[in-house]
Amino acid sequence: MKYPNIFAPLRVKNIMLKNRIIAAPMGTPKATVLSSTNYGGLSIWDKSKGGAAVVTVSDMYLANLAQEKDAFSKYAKDVTREVLSICRQAGSLAMLEIAFMGNKNTDGTIQGPSNGKHFTGGIMKEMSLEEMKEMKNNLVRRAQQAKEFGFDMLMLHFGHDSLCSLFLSPIWNQRDDMYGGSLDNRIRYAKEVLEAIRTAVGEDYPILVRFSRSLKVQETFKEEDMLYLIKQVQHLIDIVNVSCGMDCYGGTIDKYVANTYSHSTIFLPRMYNLAFAEKVKKECNVLVCVVGGVLDPKEAEAAIKAGKTDLVMMGRQLIADPYWPKKLQNGLEEDIVPCLRCLYCYHISTEHDNTQCSVNPRYRRENRVPLKLEKVESNKHVVVIGGGPAGMKAALTLNDKGHKVTLIEKEPQLGGNLKYADYGMFKEELKKYREYLIHQVQNANIQLILNKEATKEYVESLHPDGLIIAVGADIKKPQIMGIEYAIHALDIYPKLNQVKGSVVVIGGGTIGSELAYELSLLNHEVSIIEKQDALVKNANWLYRHGFYNAVKDSGHLLKVYVESQVKEITPTGVSFIDKDGKECFIKADTIVLATGMTERRELAFSFYGITPETAMVGDCYKVAQVLQATNDAYFIAENM
Ligand code: SF4
Known part of the structure; x- marks a missing residue:
């Protein structure tokens, strides 16, 4: 066994996990469009068959408890039961996600700790004590019914956009009662909800709770505050799931900025929440499950072995290849289809426009793309x-x-x-x-x-x-005078270390922008000239924001000239017309062409x-x- 730590069983209360892999909730379709044979049901089938110890069933299967008394609406019961049996029959445990999110009020405002601007851009309305109690009771009812329904364990989503995050934020929480102000007050509501759920489901029912270590927006709380919260509630929890960022931070020009931390792009290191997970492991007495950029089995194995986390939760990689665990277990590592971290599988990234997987054609088409093609008798x-x-x-x-x-x-x-x-x-x-x-x-x-x-x-x-x-x-070669003085981006990649002096990159699509950023990290002075109104316009939203964040966080300066037209390339630089119609010249030792294919x-x-x-x-x-x-x-x- 090459990965003994990943495949070590783990007892959690009265259940036994056959390995350390949990499939993340992925917001699969609503119950009304779900059946055991469409892509929602079949993606759960794949993940369970694929060998994850636990498969998380997304919160979207649940009814809106503000409108219906039953946690599972009458239309969702049959399909939820079927999904549950899929997990069981395919060999995994089933965990139900229950999210601690503010409801939308009838007047269109959204529940939160205080009055103000909601992070989605809407209006946040302070929850009254009565509303907070009602929310707590609803969550308790959901948790109880999930247990009665037969789910093996619960995932309480207290991370990302949850009320736990909002109440903990010293900016979004401006209350002057016992739920606002001091850190103890700001964690009080989350603690009370967890206490109530634990009392309702009993000591033996396993509960995993997801927290964001940071929201990665200006309104965030500190990581130490989150650690403090975890310490205060650890006795109520079996597994702490360490995440980061938010899902829907859309109210400012930084739209999507927080998503690039809840769903990381290539610009963040893999397993970027591991350091905080390790801190929780060291300072608390609770099992820890890290999520975010878990792709490489060697890294997952090393992290568990070193005691930095007990489990790993995987999202995208189990879309790219739901059979990751089983292939690994059977020594077929080279047959694992790697995830590219491109996020075309995430509707927020694509804005529901062509959401698919780059490497797995079966994803979202499980009903018409078989797991294995039937061999035909062919002489073709x-x-x-x-x-x-x-x-x-x-x-x-x-x-x-x-x-x-x-x-x-x-x-x-x-x-x-x-x-x-x-x-x-x-x-x-x-x-x-x-x-x-x-x-x-x-x-x-x-x-x-x-x-x-x-x-x-x-x-x-x-x-x-x-x-x-x-x-x-x-390679596309535009009609530019002096183009012979430029080197194409693809030709420069193999000799990045030989590039000398200042650089101008002509073309700010993904190839040009990534290359420019890399050269800036190598301490070159880099300018990009792009004729469109923004860089990386050919990429999806999260790639774009992942790129902007990375450039900003790196502290390296990229000079960007958008809506600009190159006029001439000379041996010493590039002349162009900027967006105000002004003629400009940038001196450069190296001129790179990245104008596409x-x-x-x-x-x-x-x-x-x-x-x-x-x-x-x-x-x-x-x-x-x-x-x-x-x-x-x-x-x-x-x-x-
Ligand atoms: S679309 Fe990209 S990020 Fe999503 S699972 Fe496929 S390869 Fe991974």
Whole structure:
């Protein structure tokens, strides 16, 4: 057993966890759209089958207790029962999340500790003592009914946007009664609620409570205050779940800033809450479960072994691959699909626009993407041209279906543009994904032809029945005078340490902005010239804010010129028209071009006519992210 600490059982009161992995609640769909066979139910099935000891069922399954007396609305009971049995049948324990959140009042205001601006941008209305009591009683009723319903344990969400966080905040809590002012007063309500729930469910019923170590916004409390709260309530709790940030901090220009700590991007280190978890372990007498950026089994194993945490809670990685625990347990680590921390699976990141997983086409489509493709009796020979992420995914899917597959790549190695993941500071997850794909291709029954530039004649000579073209994209070279003095971003990545002096990056998409940030961390003076009105506009919201936060927190200065048009590149710098129409010149020792890529459409079109079953996937069809490449490739190959 390579990971004895991750797979050590753990007794918590009257239940036994078979390992140290808890699947996080992920806000799966509301009960009204949930069934055991749609994606909500099946994602729970996957996580349970995948080997997590405990699967958390999201709070969204619960009724609004302000309107209904029963914790499970009559419409939700059957599906909740089914979800519960899914966990049991698939081998995990079921934990129900109950969130300690303020209700919306009938006049549109939102309950909170005091009157003022609510963190969502709405109006916060001070809860009366009567309302606080009603909320406490509702939570108690929910907890009791969850236990009676058969959930093995409870997760009380006292982190992120909860009333616990708001009452603890010395800014949001301006009360002058026994629930405001001093630290003891600000923790009083959370403590009373926990006491009431513990009394109601009894000593033996396991309770995990999530707290944010910090809200990471200006209204936050201090980490020491949170530690103090935990010390005061530890006797009421079995497991402290250490999180960070908020979910919906939308009321200011810093919109989404707090989300990048509750759902971390590539710009935060993995397991970024571990130091606080360790503090709780050292100073309290309670089990600890860290959440946030838990992806790497070696890191999780080391943290548990070192006594910094007892358990790990995993969210995104179990979307990317719900079978992470089982693969690890069975020595199939190289078959784990790595999560990219790109957050396209999170609706807040995408604003409900195309929420999917970049590496797992089954996510949110579990009802039509089988766990394993049924092998067909096939004599079909399908040729895939191009060994980038789309080409490899297509070849693997074709192989899973049982077709004979030939994959042709012109470079000596597979990977396409993912080869640049070797160089960037924030590309470790991408690099792992490339290695995962290469490993899968090398171990599949795929004929791999490297170092071969495919031509129409050559492909014809292979007599394919089907053809998938994944020839990628070329660097886009805009018509700028003096462009020969610039180096392309992709060419500079392998020699980042050789870059000299001040740098101007032309193009502030993800490639240009990330590169500029990295160069600033290497102490170069860096300017970015971007023609749109903001940097990284091609990325999702949380990436964008993760990037802004990282730049701000680094203390390194990036000079940013948006809505600016480059006029000329010279050997000594770049002249451009800024957003006020002023002509400017920036001196630079190195000028980097990051103006994007363009589809190799003509090359792709040249392969048409060999077989009627021909399709383009990935960047040659449309330059996009890994998400589109993976999903396109899967579905096109699956239909061949
Ligand atoms: S969308 Fe990205 S962050 Fe979400 S699970 Fe998939 S790879 Fe991970």
